[in-house]
Amino acid sequence: MGAELELRILNADDLNCANEYDYFKENISARFKDNITSEFLQCMLEINTPVFNNLSDLIKYFKEITLELNSLASKKNLLLQSSGSSALKQEHLELSSNKRYQELSNEHKILLDDFSICGLHVHVGFKNFDKALKAYNFSLSYMPIFLALSASSVYSNGQDTGIHSYRTKVFDRLPKASIPEYFTSYTQMKNVYNVLYKTEVIQSEKDVWWDVRIQPSFKTIEFRVCDAINDFDRLEIIIGLFRGICKLSQLKEVSFEPMQVLKQNMWKASRYSMNANFICKSQQKTIREVTNKLIDELYEHHIISDEFMDKAREIVSKNSIAQDMIEIYEKTNDLREVEKIGVIK
Incomplete structure (x- = not known):
């Protein structure tokens, strides 16, 4: 397993975005220097973890690197924040100096004008492509669960969007994003990639921004939904459940859902997070019912421990982060208080 977590750099005084990526890259210790990279904007950075076999080691690494990043931030009166979007209206944003991001900006124009969004990506490796492909197909119907559990972008650029994961709607505007199709073989999937390469739509596999993508050369699945x-307990559960469905996929048959059902479930999760309804085998269920059933199956197949199961059920019973944001705003009428929810402590 490995994971990527995108962070926003803020001025501590006014919570405005600070274009300070270079400061962190230049001053972080040698131990972590190769594990932070630039993002689309200079006020963002991305943590890339090493590969881990143990979930607790991965979470420990996140805690250690964010501790050092926070120490650097405090020396310059900065804060690090991790949520799907910036609640406050942000100005004076600078594009990354990375050539790839400059080309993307030129290609997509206004679609990337409010792209100060941050996501979590989780990677799971497999011994061979067939196992990875089965897990990829199996996982598509579960993507709304992870969207609901992580939703943290109901307020964006000073607006109440009403959409609990507005970040996903920003991404959905892009031609190479959103929920992907099923693939029945390596050849079928590779043909799609080959066409995109040949026509220069993509330069590498990382130019495909599906909610979940398979990387043929590495036999890995990357969950990008x-x-x-900034909640390490929630982070642990989400990453553990991603790994869990990959293992479960090897024991069960894939249920191929109609694309319109997949899209509808994704919409409901983005709109209502943990209060969403879910179409499951032609029936309507709550997203909590579906998630708890998944947890039951993982436990029954000895994929998760008693401790993980209890922690997962606790997270599922709670509000989403977006729901907490709504409650805070209704009490305070202050988007600064909403923005503070995502600050990494």
């Missing part, structure tokens, strides 16, 4: 979060 989640909003960024």
Whole structure:
């Protein structure tokens, strides 16, 4: 397993975005220097973890690197924040100096004008492509669960969007994003990639921004559906459940859902997070029912421990981060208080 978490850099005084990526890259210790990279904007950075076999080691790494990043931030009166979107209206945003991001900006124009969004990406590796492909197909119907659990972008750029994961709607505007199709073989999927390469639509596999994508050369699945979060307990459960469905996929048959059902479930999760309804085998269920059933199956197949199961059920019973944001705003009428929810402590 590995994971990527995108962070926003804020001025501590006014919570405005600070274009300070270079400061962190230049001053972070040698131990972590190769594990932070630039993002689309200079006020963002991305943590890339090493590969881990143990979930607790991965979470420990996140805690250690964010501790050092927070120490650097405090020396310059900065804060690090991780949520799907910035609640406050942000100005004076600077594009990354990375050539790839400059080309993306030129290609997509206004679609990327409010792209100060942050996500969580989780990678799971497999021994061979067939196992990875089965897990990829199996996972598509579960993506709304992870979207609901991570939703943290109901307020964006000074507006109440009404959409609990507005970040996903920003991404959905892009031609190479959103929920992907099923693939029945390596050849079928590779043909799609080959066409995109040949026509220069993509330069590499990382130019495909599906909610979940398979990387043929590495035999890995990358789950990209989640909003960024700063809650390490929730982070642990989400990553553990991603790994869990990959293992479960090898024991069960894939249920191929109609694309319109997949899209409808994704919409409901983005709109209502943990209060969403879910179409499951032609029946309507709550997203909590579906998630708890998944947890039951993972436990029954000895994929998760008693401790993980209890922690997962607790997270599922809670509000989403977006729901907490709504409650805070209704009490305070202050988007600064909403923005503070995502600050990494």
